[in-house]
Amino acid sequence: MKPVALGLALVCVLLSSLAQIAMKRGMSPPAGADVGATYLHALGSPMVWLGLVLYGVSAVLWLWVLSRLHVSVAYPLVSLGFVFTLAAGVLWLGEPFSWLRVAGCTLIVLGVSLLAVDA
Template sequence: MKTIAIALAVFCVLLSSAAQLAMKKGLGAPSGADVASTYLHAFTSPMVWLGLVLYGASAVLWLWVLSRLDVSLAYPLVSLGFVVTMALGIAWLGEPFSWVRVGGCTLIVLGVSLLALDA
């Protein structure tokens, strides 16, 4: 049962990362518009709505994860979202690559791996 909960936790992280990417894609590049224009654009963008739905689904599934795993194990898995989101941001959104970011993500993966050894 714990393996299923960890797998679902990782799936939640992937859903959350996909949500962030969809919302960013839906917003496009900064236009210098005022706050009201930004939110009007956001709420009329199908990609932003897709991101919100994915984020909501992730949150609902996360409730099941929290009911099955210690929060001290489950929550650090959320940090894997930084790694996934960075990699997909570079690949899908054309964001800049940086070895410093790769180093930071490597430290995150090492930390989560250490925590998983104690699972």
């Protein structure tokens, strides 16, 4: 059961990352828009709604994960979202690539690996 829970935890993290990417894609309000106009734009954006749905699905699945894993094992996996989101931002959003960001993500992966070994 533990491998299934770990796999589902990774799916939750991936869904959360995809939610971030979807919401970012959906947020392109007109230049100079104030806060109200930005939120009105968000309410009408299908990509923002997709992101919110992905977050919701991830949260519901996460409840199952928490019922099967120790929180000290499950929660560090959330930090892998930084890695997934960095990669998706570079690949799908055209965000700048930086070796310094890669080094930071590498440290995150090493930290999560150390926690997993101790699990």
